[in-house]
Amino acid sequence: xxxxxxxxxxxxxxxxxxKHLEDITITGGxxxxxxxxIVLAIVNSFxxxxxxxxxxxxxxxxxxxxxxxxxxxxxxxxxxxxxxxYIASFWNAxxxxxxxxxxxxxxxxxLSRPKRVYQPEAETRKYTDYEEVD
Numbered sequence: 440x441x442x443x444x445x446x447x448x449x450x451x452x453x454x455x456x457x458k459h460l461e462d463i464t465i466t467g468g469x470x471x472x473x474x475x476x477i478v479l480a481i482v483n484s485f486x487x488x489x490x491x492x493x494x495x496x497x498x499x500x501x502x503x504x505x506x507x508x509x510x511x512x513x514x515x516x517x518x519x520x521x522x523x524x525y526i527a528s529f530w531n532a533x534x535x536x537x538x539x540x541x542x543x544x545x546x547x548x549x550l551s552r553p554k555r556v557y558q559p560e561a562e563t564r565k566y567t568d569y570e571e572v573d
Contacts, residue, residue: 487509
């Protein structure tokens with residue numbers, strides 16, 4: 440259920456970026472923005488890890504700044520596969536990638552609920568919060 444909510448919200452973020460940023464155009468409406476979010480997730484799942492391994496020395500040498508370039512490249516690959524999304528330049532792809540990444544991180548933080556652990560020795564509070572590390 441959280442994945443569906445995440446794709447719908449990220450589709451909304453992409454749609455709003457298409458409405459408010461000049462050089463990013465989404466011609467088909469909200470449905471194509473959600474499609475773009477799904478394609479971006481697939482591209483980030485399959486292509487980005489390969490490129491991250493191949494460009495690891497450049498990323499280390501640039502102190503991680505090159506990861507922004509990888510983000511922009513993934514957005515440009517998404518632009519290539521989704522017909523109704525047009526991104527005019529590399530810098531606009533980088534901006535869209537940063538906005539979507541920030542929104543995705545915020546959404547993950549919002550959707551994740553803290554787990555509860557039972558502690559029988561504590562009488563006033565039987566459960567304590569902890570965050571699960573993936």
